[in-house]
């Protein structure tokens with residue numbers, strides 16, 4: 001049996017340290033170091049520095065574990081009975097993988113907008129058991145351990161329930177490619193008239209934590225990656241929301257969707273005929 005609490009404790013201390021480093025080193029206007037999938041998909045030196053720091057801290061504490069990070073890709077773990085490391089509660093056969101987005105919301109980070117976060121999730125034998133999202137500018141640390149609820153500043157989080165779609169505040173986001181955005185805008189044009197309003201916060205991880213905290217009622221997005229929602233998806237689910245893909249699929253890069261049961265199905269049924277996975 002995996003000890004999610006011990007893994008979470010380590011994840012929180014690393015996310016806190018990475019956040020402090022980013023705040024201390026963030027210049028007034030961070031410089032774009034390179035672009036990735038499109039000219040607007042940017043990476044700064046601090047995205048890389050934060051991921052390096054996170055990787056170094058994981059390796060120091062648990063050298064056998066695998067790490068998947070947005071900037072550095074996948075580093076396999078060491079096999080063998082030592083794979084459980086020194087965390088109490090982990091048996092010799094547990095395989096642990098850390099899933100890291102060093103800055104989720106890099107464009108907000110670049111522009112000095114307040115919603116960007118360090119996101120760290122921990123998988124044991126293929127299942128996410130713990131996650132932390134550190135919204136650094138706001139000083140908020142969202143956490144969850146599977147089966148143990150979602151938490152912020154000592155308060156247990158509960159998503160909003162009983163909200164009909166027409167009254168729902170719905171967060172979403174856009175990809176970095178022009179063609180994908182055209183389709184996303186087309187889908188959104190069909191969603192806007194049926195809901196209270198839309199929010200585009202700029203960080204998938206923060207959006208899902210906002211579902212958990214009842215700051216929005218629902219979230220959906222096409223084209224996010226595992227590291228964007230590995231931690232925050234668990235946080236939303238532990239706050240009572242459904243977190244999944246379209247048509248019974250688990251959350252996946254084609255589409256992720258989250259809301260309380262009831263609203264989840266209403267939003268799902270609005271989206272599904274619009275074929276939001278295209279583009």
Ligand code: IPD
Pocket residue numbers: 101103104105106107172173174175176201202203204205221223224225228
């Ligand atoms: C992005 C953010 C954004 C979402 C994009 C992501 P990044 O992550 O989560 O909200 O709309 O799809 O790629 O690039 O800031 O780590």
Ligand code: CA
Pocket residue numbers: 101103104105204227228
């Ligand atoms: Ca991201």
Ligand code: CA
Pocket residue numbers: 047070101102103104105106
């Ligand atoms: Ca990122």
